Amino acid sequence: MNNYTYIADEQLWGPEKWESLELNYNKKISNAVSEDKAYDFGKELGRKILKNYSKSFFTVTRFLPKHKRDLVEIVYAAVRYPDEIVDTFNFSDEQKENLLNDWGEKFKFSRQYTSLISSVNNKVPVVLSGFRKLSLDKSIPEKYYFSFLDAMKKDIKTKSYKNMDDLIDNYIYGSAIVVGYFLAYIYGAIKDKSVKDLLKPSKELGIALQLTNIARDVYEDYFRGRYYTPVDLLDLPKNEIELEGYVINARKILALEAESWYVKAEKGTELFAKDSQIAIQSCLNLFRKLNEKILSEEKPANYKYSLSLKEKLSFIPLSKVWKLFMIYLT
Numbered sequence: 001m002n003n004y005t006y007i008a009d010e011q012l013w014g015p016e017k018w019e020s021l022e023l024n025y026n027k028k029i030s031n032a033v034s035e036d037k038a039y040d041f042g043k044e045l046g047r048k049i050l051k052n053y054s055k056s057f058f059t060v061t062r063f064l065p066k067h068k069r070d071l072v073e074i075v076y077a078a079v080r081y082p083d084e085i086v087d088t089f090n091f092s093d094e095q096k097e098n099l100l101n102d103w104g105e106k107f108k109f110s111r112q113y114t115s116l117i118s119s120v121n122n123k124v125p126v127v128l129s130g131f132r133k134l135s136l137d138k139s140i141p142e143k144y145y146f147s148f149l150d151a152m153k154k155d156i157k158t159k160s161y162k163n164m165d166d167l168i169d170n171y172i173y174g175s176a177i178v179v180g181y182f183l184a185y186i187y188g189a190i191k192d193k194s195v196k197d198l199l200k201p202s203k204e205l206g207i208a209l210q211l212t213n214i215a216r217d218v219y220e221d222y223f224r225g226r227y228y229t230p231v232d233l234l235d236l237p238k239n240e241i242e243l244e245g246y247v248i249n250a251r252k253i254l255a256l257e258a259e260s261w262y263v264k265a266e267k268g269t270e271l272f273a274k275d276s277q278i279a280i281q282s283c284l285n286l287f288r289k290l291n292e293k294i295l296s297e298e299k300p301a302n303y304k305y306s307l308s309l310k311e312k313l314s315f316i317p318l319s320k321v322w323k324l325f326m327i328y329l330t
Helices: 015-030 035-053 055-061 066-087 093-112 116-121 126-138 143-157 164-187 195-216 218-223 240-271 274-296 309-313 318-329
Strands: none
Touching (some): 015 035, 015 116, 015 126, 035 066, 035 116, 035 126, 055 274, 066 093, 066 126, 066 143, 066 164, 093 126, 126 164, 143 164, 164 274, 195 218, 195 240, 240 274, 274 309
């Protein structure tokens, strides 16, 4: 389709910008007077990346205590760069796969360093060094991160999924569920519960959020050669004439499935630590609101669903609204 155009909501960075950030923060951390100060620089980079790429998630994470918010930003940075390799870098598929393989090898290499400064000085990227330290501090199994990288590779090669279980087990697990697990280790559990008790609601919310994202992006993903809507539920379009109907139907299928997972996830939010619950519930409500919009408003295939500021504010506790105003003012 020659008239296809897509402008993302986020301010995208190319590889040159990422390299510039790496050099800048590598220097800061190398010259840091202490490990704590070096870690502060790592958190600062995470915050910069999150604020640039996801206004919605940045907003809801403001409701976390600062010590948890800082760690969430490190997680976001560690998953954002591989995602950008696949989605926005103007490289061949082979180059993208090589970059992801190299990224995984550097994460393996980081095992030998407990010092953030030593890790960075030995050429482990800043965001990976910060994530390794976080993983060690919070006892996050490294297998989850490798599952995430495997999912990113599937975005290069895999074109379609045969059914919903195939999509969830072989793509959403790595692309979203394990990210939910990372966050569970940071959010913590209420008294008498453990991280193990959080894995189920984290999985359910991860599936719901990812299905909403996929539903929103059906049109864009079609032109990336990705067909996430299971083929047993909807045939792929044979030509451009069928594309409009395909996108509209795919959105409904995916958003309906997402809603069933929001219902499940909502029941488990009370298991998370009290000081994390507002952020988690706000995230759930925000994306569920977007999901409801996809279901209730049938728009043309090239329409990009989003929430207005008023819609975003509609589910935020009044006691927290002032924080949002400060965010948008600054």
